[in-house]
Amino acid sequence: MRVAVVWNHDHTGVINRFGQGCPEHYARESAEAVVAALREGGHETLLCEGDKGLLLTLERLMPPDQQARPAGMVFNLAYGIQGECRYTHVPAMLEMAGVPYTGSSPLGHGVALDKVITKRLLRDGGVPTPNFRVMGRGTESCGDLCFPVVVKPRHESTSLGLQLVREPPQLKQAVENIVTQYGQDALVEEYIEGREIFVALLGNEELEVLPPVERDFGERETCFATWEETPHVICPAQIGSNLATILRDISVATFRACQCRDYARIDLRINRSGQAFVLEINSMATLGLGSNYVLAARTAGYSFSSVVNRILDVAHTRYFGNGIAKAEHASSRCLA
Numbered sequence: 001m002r003v004a005v006v007w008n009h010d011h012t013g014v015i016n017r018f019g020q021g022c023p024e025h026y027a028r029e030s031a032e033a034v035v036a037a038l039r040e041g042g043h044e045t046l047l048c049e050g051d052k053g054l055l056l057t058l059e060r061l062m063p064p065d066q067q068a069r070p071a072g073m074v075f076n077l078a079y080g081i082q083g084e085c086r087y088t089h090v091p092a093m094l095e096m097a098g099v100p101y102t103g104s105s106p107l108g109h110g111v112a113l114d115k116v117i118t119k120r121l122l123r124d125g126g127v128p129t130p131n132f133r134v135m136g137r138g139t140e141s142c143g144d145l146c147f148p149v150v151v152k153p154r155h156e157s158t159s160l161g162l163q164l165v166r167e168p169p170q171l172k173q174a175v176e177n178i179v180t181q182y183g184q185d186a187l188v189e190e191y192i193e194g195r196e197i198f199v200a201l202l203g204n205e206e207l208e209v210l211p212p213v214e215r216d217f218g219e220r221e222t223c224f225a226t227w228e229e230t231p232h233v234i235c236p237a238q239i240g241s242n243l244a245t246i247l248r249d250i251s252v253a254t255f256r257a258c259q260c261r262d263y264a265r266i267d268l269r270i271n272r273s274g275q276a277f278v279l280e281i282n283s284m285a286t287l288g289l290g291s292n293y294v295l296a297a298r299t300a301g302y303s304f305s306s307v308v309n310r311i312l313d314v315a316h317t318r319y320f321g322n323g324i325a326k327a328e329h330a331s332s333r334c335l336a
Contacts, residue, residue, distance in 0.1 A: 001042075001043050001044070001072055001073065001316075001324060002043070002044045002045075002046075002061060002062045002071060002072030002073075003038050003043045003044065003045050003046075003072060003073055003074070003075050003312065004045075004046045004047075004048050004057070004058055004061055004062070004072065004073075004074050004075070005031060005034055005035050005038065005045060005046070005047045005048070005074075005075045005077060006048055006049070006050040006054065006074050006075070006076055006077060006078045006090055006101075007026050007031045007047065007048075007049070007050060007077040007078055007079075008022065008025070008026070008049065008050050008051070008078050008079050008080060008081050009025070009026070009028065009031070009049065010049055010051070011051075011081045011082070012051075013049055013051025013052050013053055013081075014051060014052060014081055014082065015052065017082070018082065018083075019082045019083040019084070020082060020083065020084070020182065020183050020184075021081070021082050022079050022080050022081055022082060022086050023156070023160055024079040024157070024158060024160075025079065026077050026079065026286070026288075027288060029288075029289070030077075030286070030287060030288040030289060030291075031047060031077055032047065033287075033288075033289055033304065034075060034077065034287060034308055035047050036305075037304055037305040037308035037309060038075065038308060038309065038312065040305045040309075041305065041308070041309035041312070043312075044072075046061055048061075050076075050078035050080070050081075050089070050090040050093075051081065054090070054093060055093060055097050058072075058074070058097065058099055059097075062099070064098075070098065070099060070100050072099075073099070073100045073101060073102070073312065073315065073316065073319075074090075074094055074099055074100070074101035074102065075101070075102050075308075075311075075312060076090055076091065076094075076101045076102050076103045076284070077284075077287070078090035079284070084155070085106075085109065085110050085113055085114075085155070086113075087104075087109035087110075087112075087113055087283065087284055088106040088109045088110050088113075091103070091104070091105055091106045091109060092106045100315065100316075100319045100320075101315065102262055102263075102311055102312060102314075102315040103261060103262050103263065103283070103284055103311075103315070104259070104260045104261045104262070104264070104283040104284065105259070105261060107259050108258060108259040108260045108261055108283050109283050109284065111258045111259055111283075112157075112258050112260065112264075112280075112281045112282070112283035113155050113156075113157065113283070114154065114155060115152070115154055115155070115187045115280055116132070116134055116154055116185075116187060118257075118258055118280060118281060119132055119187075119189075121257045121258060122253075122254060122257055122278055124257075125253055125256075125257045126253075127250050127253050127254055127257065127278055128250070128275065128276065128277045128278065129189075129277055129278045129279070130150075130189040130190045130191075130192055130269075130277050130279070131144070131145055131146075131189065131190045132145075132187055132188060132189035132190070133145060133188045133189075134154065134185050134186070134187060134188070135171075135175045135185060135186050135188050136175070136179060136185045136186070137172070137175060137176075137179075138171050138172030138173070138174065138175030138176055138186075139172055142168065142171070142188070145188065145189075145190055146190050147165070147166060147167060147168060147191075148164055148165060148166040148167075148190075148191040149164075149165050149171070149188050149189060149190055149191055150162065150163070150164055150165075150188070150189055150190075150191050151163045151164075151165055151171070151174040151175060151177075151178060151186050151187070151188050152178070152186065152187055153178050153181075153182040153184050153185075153186065153187070154184050154185045154186065154187050155182075155184050156182060156184075157280070157282055158282070158286075159225075160182075161177070161178055161181060161182055163177065163178075164191060164224050165188075171188070174186070175188070191224075192269035192270075192271050192277050192279075193223060193271065193272065194223065194269055194270045194271040194272055195214060195223070195237075195269065195270040196214065196215040196217075196223065196267070196268070196269055196270075197212050197213070197214050197215075197237055197239075197247060197267075197268045197269075197270060197276075198212065198213040198214075198215070198233075198265055198266070198267055198268075198292045198293075198296070199212050199213075199247055199248070199251040199265065199266045199268065199296075200213070200263070200264075200265050200266075200285060200292065200293045200296040200297065201251060201252070201255050201260075201263060201264050201265070201266070202262075202263050202297070202307075202310065202311070202314065203262070203263075203314055204261060204262065204314060204317075204318050207252050207255065208300075209248045209251060209252065210293075210296035210297055210299070210300045211235055211236035211237075211296050211299040211300055212235070212236060212237040212239065212244070212247060212296070213233050213234070213235040213236075213237060213292045213295055213296050214233060214234045214235070214237035214238075215232075215233055216232040216233060216234050218232070233292060233295065235292075235295050235296055235299045236299055243270070243274065243276070246276055247268060247276055250266075250268075250276060250278060251266040251268070251278075254266050254278050254281050255281065258281050258283065260281065260283050261315075261318065262311055262314050262315050262318065263285060263293070263311050263314070264281055264282060264283050264284075264285055265281070265282040265285035265292065265293050266278060266280075266281050266282075267279040267280050267281070267282070287307075287308065289304060294307065312324065
């Protein structure tokens with residue numbers, strides 16, 4: 001099968017540089033590792049930019065057959081270039097052009113990227129999540145929020161802009177920092193002291209829950225880390241069978257509530273009493289060689305190549321009702 005791996009590396013392929021720029025990026029090493037994994041799986045591959053020229057590139061790479069069926073798929077790694085709801089941009093282009101792709105739809109990414117909508121959907125579904133408020137100034141009423149609180153941008157992922165605020169007088173400055181730096185409201189939620197667990201999911205109708213990963217805070221007095229830090233992790237996390245079942249159930253419920261597809265990662269906290277809370281969902285979990293998602297997959301018995309090809313197969317089944325035929329794995333080459 002012809003597979004275009006789409007990412008955002010060169011941000012010049014736009015009509016205007018206008019709007020909030022994307023602070024996230026895929027490392028070239030990681031994108032090229034995905035390309036190599038797909039080639040190992042027998043696919044013809046091309047690494048291309050998710051910019052204004054994408055559709056022309058795809059039309060040349062995978063023209064439809066005589067029945068107008070898609071002649072290939074996109075493996076989507078595109079975080080977006082600029083503007084709002086950036087994860088939705090490439091999937092929306094592909095939906096319009098009729099090109100199948102891996103990962104969540106524009107709806108799923110849009111829901112997951114709005115932490116407030118995510119939390120409201122979780123509460124409607126009975127999934128525990130920390131109490132919260134949305135603030136644009138920092139002077140709004142905190143209501144019954146208990147300090148300390150965590151302050152973060154409403155529409156970003158990967159803990160960007162994360163701040164721990166211990167006392168009410170510090171809140172206004174923290175919210176102003178978010179509004180100024182990211183041009184959006186701040187989500188203010190109660191800080192849950194305790195263990196931090198990541199749960200990786202793979203599939204659609206039948207979801208495979210991969211072994212949980214725990215962020216190890218060592219001897220820190222406060223179990224808190226920002227996006228810039230690279231803390232040690234443990235996989236599989238050492239948790240009892242009852243807690244494992246709870247984490248599995250609420251992770252699956254989160255995936256369903258947020259309309260995600262194919263694969264995702266759920267971030268949770270477990271307080272000192274053993275109660276689990278969902279913090280957020282990452283609808284496009286990073287597939288870097290050292291990422292938590294890949295670590296969980298390796299612990300489950302997948303190689304890097306096999307989990308990448310499994311994601312593609314899961315997406316193919318979602319679109320066409322069956323996995324990728326073995327015949328399509330007969331040859332592999334990297335397209336220029």
